[in-house]
Amino acid sequence: MKGVLLVNLGSPDSPTAKDVKPYLDEFLMDPRVIDVPNWLRNIIVRGIILQTRPKKSAEAYQKIWWEDGSPLIVISERFSEKVGKQIEIPVALGMRYGSMTIKNALQELNDKGVDEVLLVPLYPQYAMSSFETVVVKTMEEQEKYFPNMHLTTLPAFYKNEEYIKVLSESIAEGLKGFEYDHVLFSYHGIPERHIRKSDPTKFHCKIDGKCCTTNSVAHNTCYRHQCYDTTRRVTEYLGLDQDKFSVSFQSRLPNDPWLKPFTDFEFERLAKEGKKRLAVVTPAFVADCLETLEEIAMEGKNQFEEAGGESYKHIGCLNDSDDWVKVMAGWIEAWQNTEALPA
Ligand SMILES: C=CC1=C(C)c2cc3[nH]c(cc4nc(cc5[nH]c(cc1n2)c(C)c5CCC(=O)O)C(CCC(=O)O)=C4C)c(C)c3C=C
Ligand SMILES: [Fe+2]
Numbered sequence: 248m249k250g251v252l253l254v255n256l257g258s259p260d261s262p263t264a265k266d267v268k269p270y271l272d273e274f275l276m277d278p279r280v281i282d283v284p285n286w287l288r289n290i291i292v293r294g295i296i297l298q299t300r301p302k303k304s305a306e307a308y309q310k311i312w313w314e315d316g317s318p319l320i321v322i323s324e325r326f327s328e329k330v331g332k333q334i335e336i337p338v339a340l341g342m343r344y345g346s347m348t349i350k351n352a353l354q355e356l357n358d359k360g361v362d363e364v365l366l367v368p369l370y371p372q373y374a375m376s377s378f379e380t381v382v383v384k385t386m387e388e389q390e391k392y393f394p395n396m397h398l399t400t401l402p403a404f405y406k407n408e409e410y411i412k413v414l415s416e417s418i419a420e421g422l423k424g425f426e427y428d429h430v431l432f433s434y435h436g437i438p439e440r441h442i443r444k445s446d447p448t449k450f451h452c453k454i455d456g457k458c459c460t461t462n463s464v465a466h467n468t469c470y471r472h473q474c475y476d477t478t479r480r481v482t483e484y485l486g487l488d489q490d491k492f493s494v495s496f497q498s499r500l501p502n503d504p505w506l507k508p509f510t511d512f513e514f515e516r517l518a519k520e521g522k523k524r525l526a527v528v529t530p531a532f533v534a535d536c537l538e539t540l541e542e543i544a545m546e547g548k549n550q551f552e553e554a555g556g557e558s559y560k561h562i563g564c565l566n567d568s569d570d571w572v573k574v575m576a577g578w579i580e581a582w583q584n585t586e587a588l589p590a
């Protein structure tokens with residue numbers, strides 16, 4: 248019997264340093280997130296980052312926490328429930344990190360008699376620190392605990408026409424009634440090294456401004472290409488002029504070159520260039536979370552206004568909108584009936 252496993256990143260159990268610390272430990276000790284030798288990762292994560300970050304992160308989580316829990320988890324649960332109502336086969340939700348484990352979600356499917364699973368990493372773009380780690384972890388759990396299960400992975404859907412349509416239309420809705428000078432497409436950042444590591448050709452991705460627009464098989468796993476391509480497709484759909492939008496990358500850790508331009512620097516640059524009315528969209532995430540609600544909607548607004556900006560709007564993610572639920576349910580039904588995966 249067929250079933251579906253939706254997987255997102257995960258959140259701490261509560262917005263306290265006590266719960267944030269083990270969550271960040273699991274997250275940052277993942278070798279696909281901080282990709283250095285084990286001994287060095289131990290020093291960086293446990294000896295340095297975890298000494299101070301849990302308190303700071305907990306304070307940020309407190310600002311965005313909902314009565315029902317972490318926005319990322321609550322939204323993912325609502326999405327999963329709505330998708331479940333539109334399809335005939337069982338759906339389970341798991342998180343890569345934290346207490347809503349992938350193993351428990353697979354167990355839930357197994358208990359319902361599922362032995363053919365469609366794995367859906369809830370990331371539009373491929374990155375080894377997001378999409379790939381979900382796939383690897385799910386395969387490990389399946390092989391270890393559910394050897395009779397068969398897994399199929401839904402590919403990163405950044406260029407799928409239905410996804411682009413639903414994303415573009417939700418952005419258009421968010422822009423309605425908001426007089427804007429500029430739309431900033433802010434994606435989660437990653438270290439530049441991750442781009443080179445994910446390049447199967449080992450020579451294409453030079454992050455030189457040209458490689459991401461030069462055709463290559465490397466783009467199947469190039470996060471930077473996929474972010475720019477998502478933006479190109481959405482802005483074409485919306486008919487936005489070239490000088491009305493730009494791309495940036497948010498959330499970075501120190502001591503490594505990360506993808507540029509940085510979102511916080513862009514707030515300053517745009518305000519100083521006279522783009523006083525700014526809309527920000529965050530298409531690396533399908534559900535609003537700490538990175539969108541605190542870093543962009545709250546901190547970003549302050550940064551932009553301090554730099555001279557006048558009006559600012561963060562347009563939320565697709566979340567559990569009915570149109571997005573319909574798109575996901577359609578992909579699942581196509582796989583259920585014909586094994587076809589979205590292109
Ligand atoms: C080396 C560090 C990190 C990489 C690489 C990274 C990639 C990456 N992350 C997401 C999505 C999310 N990240 C979130 C939070 C978050 N990310 C990092 C670090 C890296 N992410 C940290 C330390 C944190 C925790 C918060 C903090 O201390 O600042 C979240 C939010 C989770 C939530 O509970 O709301 C998401 C979502 C992607 C898509 C990605 C690669 C493309
Ligand atoms: Fe992250």
Ligand SMILES: [Fe+2]
Pocket residue numbers: 451452453454458459460469471472
């Ligand atoms: Fe590239």
